[in-house]
Amino acid sequence: MTARLIVAECFGVEKPTFQGEGASCGHPALFIRLSRCNLSCTKCDTKYTWDWSQFDPREESTKRTVAELVDWATSSPVELVVITGGEPLLQQEGGLVPLVRRLLAAGKRVEFETNGTLAPVADLVVDGVRFNVSPKIASFGMNEAKSIVPAALKALVASERAIFKFVASSVPDLDRIAGLADAHRLSPVWVMPEGTTAPAITETLRVLADPVAARGWHLTTRLHVLAFANTRGR
């Protein structure tokens, strides 16, 4: 049987872009955005991957074979492939493992952008793969009883291939992040300002920078919002 994935969009080949967030911020990158999510955050900026009250899944997603996706990614010399969503690990029992295996064999490296509610299968915890884990705190508009899954966080910590990248809007958010980081031994901690416009990102970054530095954490911007005005497909 041909493995297929439910894809929202692929970008970075025709219009080159960068990983906009986290430890690889500024690196040239290709993006495969998988459709579907198991959460429903109020502040989600990719609702076209899951919110079928606002979007039509037949318009917003296509099924693509692993071969099609690998051909697309290998048409570019860019080494980093970011697999995001939605929640990409929802499809790890489907075509994700063969996709990652073939991307690595072609000389790519892979970063997953995941919400941290699902433990990765062993076949994804391999050299060349990293996990950018963004647990959603209450201020992001998600009930933490659903978004904080201790067993999944434990597995991601144990993978030794994860960073924990929290979206924050205010200084009090940092206390909640510290509580979660302590409770689940999450490290390294990265903080990213919430916002989908350059002024909003800059303003929040300025508020958060000193308190993040004081805690010894890492800080990231959202480079694609600054550079490309949050255009879809960049």
Ligand SMILES: Nc1nc2[nH]cc(C(=O)O)c2c(=O)[nH]1
């Ligand atoms: N350039 C760029 N970098 C990103 N890093 C994480 C993204 C995401 O939507 O998960 C993203 C995105 O949408 N664009």
Ligand code: SF4
């Ligand atoms: S986990 Fe991410 S993709 Fe899913 S609803 Fe929340 S912000 Fe959106």
Ligand SMILES: [Mg+2]
């Ligand atoms: Mg995004």
